[in-house]
Amino acid sequence: MAYPNLNRLYLIFPPSTSPASWEPMVTIPMGIAYLGASLREAGYEVGLLDSVVEAPYQETTVDEHISRFGLTYEQIMHRIRAFKPDAVGLSCIFSNQWPAVRELSRRIKAETPEMPILCGGAHPTFLSELCMKDAPVDFILKGESEESLVDLLGRLRDGRPVEDVDGLVWRENGAIRQNPKTGFIQDLDKLPFPAHDLLEPERYFKLALPMAYEFKSPRNLPIVTSRGCPCSCTFCSSTQLWGRRYRVRSAENVLKEMDWLVERFGIKELKIQDDNLTVNRERAKKIFQGMIERPWRLNWNTPNGIAVWTLDEEMLGLMKRSGCYEIILAIESGSQEVLTKLIKKPLKLEKVREVNRLAKKVGITRTAYFIIGFPGETREQIDRTVKFARELRLAAWALFIYNPLPGSELFRESLRLGYTTEESFFEAGNQYFSTKMSSAEWTATELEALIRREYVLSYFIGMIFNPADFFRRYFLFLRYRPSFLKYFAIRTWRTVMLQLKNKKPETKPARV
Incomplete structure (x- = not known):
């Protein structure tokens, strides 16, 4: 037709x-x-x-x-x-x-x-x-x-x-x-910059509700400088969505977009949404050095996480000087067995400790993402993750419950074993904080209670060991977004009450 x-x-x-x-x-x-x-x-x-x-x-x-x-x-x-x-x-x-x-x-x-x-x-x-x-x-x-x-x-x-x-x-x-997806754009520089004007950025600035909520200025916009991933983590679908080849925009093209964002929209901060910003180290250094040499100064962070294994003191120092105030460490697990054998993430826990120490030394705030409840994960391994998250003394951390992501290797394995179905569309909005699966060693109810407990504890640990970061964050929330106090109070109160009462009935989810 x-x-x-x-x-x-x-x-x-x-x-x-x-x-x-x-x-x-x-x-x-x-x-x-x-x-x-x-x-x-x-x-x-x-x-x-x-x-x-x-x-x-x-x-x-x-x-x-x-x-x-x-x-x-x-x-x-x-x-x-x-x-x-x-x-x-x-x-x-x-x-x-x-x-x-x-x-x-x-x-x-x-x-x-x-x-x-x-x-x-x-x-x-x-x-x-x-x-x-x-x-x-x-x-x-x-x-x-x-x-x-x-x-x-x-x-x-x-x-x-x-x-x-x-x-x-x-x-x-x-x-x-x-048709299969076979063609991926190799020259990302030829793409026009995103049509932010059709979405009126001023509305986003006024709301001050950015991804992961963290910001220094409400005048922030996202930027993506690369696509694809060189890794093959079994829980992730990135390589299937973007291709296995890691593709990048040139440092010159990225800096040109930053110039444009400053001149056209008057931004003060960037949310760099790459999954793997620093995998190509030389390109990353060129971007950061270019930011340092620009007449403007932009604060920035990495709300999607950053490849921890690519960081060292030289890179972190350059990042700090270019305006980086926070990195989110995509750690996933505090068990080396889970990282290496179960989800096949190329990360050593000793490297995490090193990067955490070096980032603190240069003055970059550290937060982190963790996941528990992988198929085949033991309760001991889950407890190791919780212990590791606490030991790092981060400004904050998020603990999520694993749910199979369509397109990932673990999703296909979960389909094969009957742990999930393609019809499970994650109708519930809290797909990262609840699960329908359990194992011989843990239940869904236990993991959900653990998530609630650690949510509250992470605030106290962040406040004790990183008081400047903690109070700066909530001062900005209250300054630009007073409604945050209402949602923070409601969420914390509900979390504490659920943890104390644990009223949720035990279910009989699929065994993993």
Whole structure:
């Protein structure tokens, strides 16, 4: 079918789903920002809708513990009608966004059955056939799709066959067909900078709700300087989404975007969202040295974590001088056996201790991510992780419960062993703080109680051993976001009460 008038595209980031006691995180959705820029460069009229920033405190109850934050479905439909697009694109980065994407696609198709609906993101990339069966989506584009989206739209507009579009999933004569994702953009410098202007950054600045909540200035924006990962961690789907080759933007191109962000939007801080910012050490040093030499000064941190094994005193010192005030250490486990044999993460705990010590020496705040409850993990190994997190005396740490991520090796293993199903869409918003699995050595209830206890304890340890960081953080929260006090009090109170009462009934989840 040809769509000769296909010229006007509306890309939508859906509402967020999270625990009801949380304050929502609101950050520019880089996926649709990059796609919007590529479409605009190709000559299309583009509109971007971030359903969260439009109504961050508008809360729709999903169940007793879970809420959806952002525009309601009908409000989103009203925006679509007002924009009058020729096609709609729905972003679905996280699995717990799928129920919203599914409902929106059904409403759009019921109201405008001839208008093509496109979908992309990690969840439909890895569960594409199931998503096509579950929702009236016309096309799914796997993985990064700045080039494949432009290719697809050109073919639809000209009435040409779509069967050669890289990573495309589509319907043909009642059947679902799909192409593998084989093409990844090698020259990232040729991509236009994200279309932040279509999302109005001032709204994000006023809200001061960045990713991981940490900031020094509310005038912060994200930046991504690399894609892909050279590692093969079994719990992670990054290599399947972005490819196994680590691809980078040149230091010159990255610094040019930083110049643009300062001049165009007046930012004071960067959120560097790379998974592996410092893997290419020479490029990283060029970026940091360029930041030092610039007439502006930007604070920055790494909300997605950083590759600990790439850091040393020289690198950390350069990072500090370039404006880095916090690194989030993606440690995952305090058990070397779990790291090496179970999740195959190329990290030594002795290196973590060294980097933690050196970062403190140069004046960089350290926080960390940990995961417990991996299939096959023993209670002793879990206890080692908790002990290790405490021993590091970090400013803060986050302890998550493992849930199989579609596209990861452990997800495929969990499917094979019957621990999960493809239909488990993580409907609950707290997918990182609860689980449906247990083992002979631990239960879901025990891990959830442990998470609650450590959540409270991490604040006390951070306050005792890093008082300056602790009070600076909460002073900024209260200065720019007084509502934080309400959510912090509610969340802490509920956590303490649940820990003391432990009312949650014991369940009989799948054994791992």
